[in-house]
Amino acid sequence: MFAWRDRLTVGQKLAIWAWGFLAVPVVFYCVIRFYPTFESFAISLTDWDVLSDPNFIWFENYVRLWNDPVFWQVLGNTFMYLLLGTPISLLIAFVVAYYLDQVRFMHGFMRALYFLPFLTTAVAMAWVWRWFYQPVPIGTFNNILATLGFAQQPFLRSTTQALPAILAPAIWAGLGFQIVIFLAGLRAIPSSYYEAARIDGAGKWQILTEITIPLLRPTVVFLVVISSIGFLRIFDQVFNMTPQGDGGPLNSTKPIVLYIYETGFDAFNMGYATAQTVILFLILLIITLIQLRLLRGR
Amino acid sequence: MAQVSIRNVVKRYGSVQVVHGLDLEVQHNEFVVLVGPSGCGKSTMLRMIAGLEDITSGEIRIGDRVVNNVEPKHRNIAMVFQNYALYPHMTVARNIAFGLRAAKLPKAEQEQRVREAARILGLEELLERRPAELSGGQRQRVAMGRAIVRDPQVFLFDEPLSNLDAKLRSSMRVEIKKLHQKVQTTVIYVTHDQVEAMTLADRIVIMRDGVIQQIGTPLEVFRQPANLFVAGFIGSPEMNLIEATIRHKDGQPRLEMPGGIDVPVPPRNGSGALADGRRVTAGLRPEHVVAGEALAALPEDWRARATVGVVEPLGSESLLMLDIGDREITGKAVDSNLPAPGDRAAIGFNLAHLHLFDPESEQAIY
Incomplete structure (x- = not known):
């Protein structure tokens, strides 16, 4: 009676079940993720402005990008966020995790304390930090400088200081996550490795460079990729910490995502904004692939 | 010269005391095995000698130096771990040279020493491999290589063969013994496997619950177990331990065992102190409970009858599970x-090898 069932091998039946369950996420990803991604490539070749029908204009948007000095500036800013943010945040996170791992007293509490900023909304945090950077008597940092007898700093009003000033809360916000991941990585290293090293007479430095760091490689790969993507997509902090949310002064803090937002949703120049998005997508893709290749090793 | 002296060493974790005043003298070049069931404190003891654990009180000397508060790296010891603790990201050569790099030896000498260690252990072909590409036995040899390359005063082994299968274990046992003969160093070796202990040790230290039960050569602890625990722990298959009563007959002590078995206690040191009616635990190893041809060698009154339960042929000999009263004991036959199972067979007790223990104090009394 069930002969039709027996016509399939057990493996085929399992495959049918597996695909049955996978169908939902597969369809979801195709419709919500992949289709719009490919649609973007098409839109980036048009002059669509939301109101009128799009005209196909070949690579005109890309040529315009190439000749747009603001685009090159925001691209430079974005890379500054990436090149400063990733190494600094990873270094701080590693140092904190390394020492936190050795602390037994109130370990859980301290870890929670470091994790807290990660749970806080970026917008609220950005506004608090924005106040920190104000001149005397509002700004905490300038109050401290003044109390110690140093000159006040312009921070967010300076074209050179604004970018690092915005980067600081972004690093701080991600630190908790990175520390927790580093701690997990440190805990995963068998204690007998360290004991063997202690007996063999290795110093702290040799243990760190020959055992701990190489064995943390998978953790580092993961964190470098995740935090690079994060810094390349930085937006909330800049939008909320610069006056009018314009990435000023003089575009000196504007990252590519903010430029895309302005082009698309202020100027309604969707075709041009999409072209920028495609460029960001390609940058993310290439950087991620390079990092995976470089850090994965053997 | 590196003898190791352990004097009245105590280890406490909070309120839990795991090692209770241990005393042990290990001679130069001696191979001492600490053996006991898990949780007996043998690994803790080894880790205290290594300096990986602090001692709560007492004294540990290596050579002429008290090392209680000396860092592991300054104790001039090497340790082989149960999981080998080989660094997965380094080649065999780099693993072996790890301690030499730590000691900042010149490159040329490092290489020369690694080659020498590799030669002794037969690892020359494997120097550029990584641990993941090695078999269990090869990893074990690399771990030993990392130990010998530093030319330590004392080798510590923490259950080094536990992760290997039975066949490999016996061949590695031979290699460790050979290695000891080659490098001539003091060795302290921890295991829960009494066969390893018997085959490797110059002297065995049997531990239970943080207390040393007996120290002696393998044959001493096998032939003269100091108490019930040692008697049951050493030897495979286990010694038969039978509840029995001393009965005097014509002024001679006799042993009344379950199943109506009644045999004389041969006069020997201690036999005089066996009072009439005293409860004892009699110990006889399976090879001293015999059937078949071997019976002929025993006096008439050392024999009895028992029901055969199960017969386990091992090839050169067979194990017999014998029922005496409500007890089952193990005997051996070579014929x-x-x-057949169910037979009422003639058996003999080789009472020259009889042990008697006090059931209360568990100490040997005969």
């Missing part, structure tokens, strides 16, 4: 003509 090919074996009694």
Whole structure:
């Protein structure tokens, strides 16, 4: 009676079940993720402005990008966020995790304390930090400088200081996550490795460079990729910490995502904004692939 | 010269005391095995000698130096771990040279020493491999290489063969013994496997619950177990331990065992102190409970009858599970003509090898 069932091998039946369950996420990803991604490539070749029908204009948007000095500036800013943010945040996170791992007293509490900023909304945090950077008597940092007898700093009003000033809360916000991941990585290293090293007479430095760091490689790969993507997509902090949310002064803090937002949703120049998005997508893709290749090793 | 002296060493974790005043003298070049069931404190003891654990009180000396508060790296020891603790990201050569790099030896000498260690252990072909590409036995040898390359005063082994299968274990046992003969160093070796202990040790230290039960050569602890625990722990298959009563007959002590078995206690040191009616635990190893041809060698009154339960042929000999009263004991027979299960067979006790223990104090009394 069930002969039709027996016509399939057990493996085929399992495959049918597996695909049955996978169908939902597969369809979801195709419709919500992949289709719009490919649609973007098409839109980036048009002059669509939301109101009128799009005209196909070949690579005109890309040529315009190439000749747009603001685009090159925001691209430079974005890379500054990436090149400063990733190494600094990873270094701080590693140092904190390394020492936190050795602390037994109130370990859980301290870890929670470091994790807290990660749970806080970026917008609220950005506004608090924005106040920190104000001149005397509002700004905490300038109050401290003044109390110690140093000159006040312009921070967010300076074209050179604004970018690092915005980067600081972004690093701080991600630190908790990175520390927790580093701690997990440190805990995963068998204690007998360290004991063997202690007996063999290795110093702290040799243990760190020959055992701990190489064995943390998978953790580092993961964190470098995740935090690079994060810094390349930085937006909330800049939008909320610069006056009018314009990435000023003089575009000196504007990252590519903010430029895309302005082009698309202020100027309604969707075709041009999409072209920028495609460029960001390609940058993310290439950087991620390079990092995976470089850090994965053997 | 590196003898190791352990004097009245105590280890406490909070309120839990795991090692209770241990005393042990290990001679130069001696191979000492600490053996006992898990949780007996043998690994803790080894880790205290290594300096990986602090001692709560007492004194540990290596050579002429008290090392209680000396860092592991300054104790001039090497340790082989149960999981080998080989660094997965380094080649065999780099693993072996790890301690030499730590000691900042010149490159040329490092290489020369690694080659020498590799030669002793037969690792020359494997120097550029990574641990993941090695078999269990090869990893074990690399771990030993990392130990010998530093030319330590004392080798510590923490259950080094536990992760290997039975066949490999016996061949690695031979290699460790050979290695000891080659490098001539003091060795302290921890295991829960009494066969390893018997085959490797110059002297065995049997531990239970943080207390040393007996120290002696393998044959001493096998032939003269100091108490019930040692008697049951050393030897495979286990010694038969039978509840029995001393009965005097014509002024001679006799042993009354379950199943109506009644045999004389041969006069020997201690036999005089056996009072009439005293409860004892009698110990006889399976090879001293015999059936078949071997019976002929025993006096008439050392024999009895028992019901055969199960027969386990091992090839050169067979194990017999024998029922005496409500007890089951293990005997051995070497003949090919074996009694069948259910038979009421003649058996003999080789009472020259009889042990008697006090059931209360568990100490040997005869």
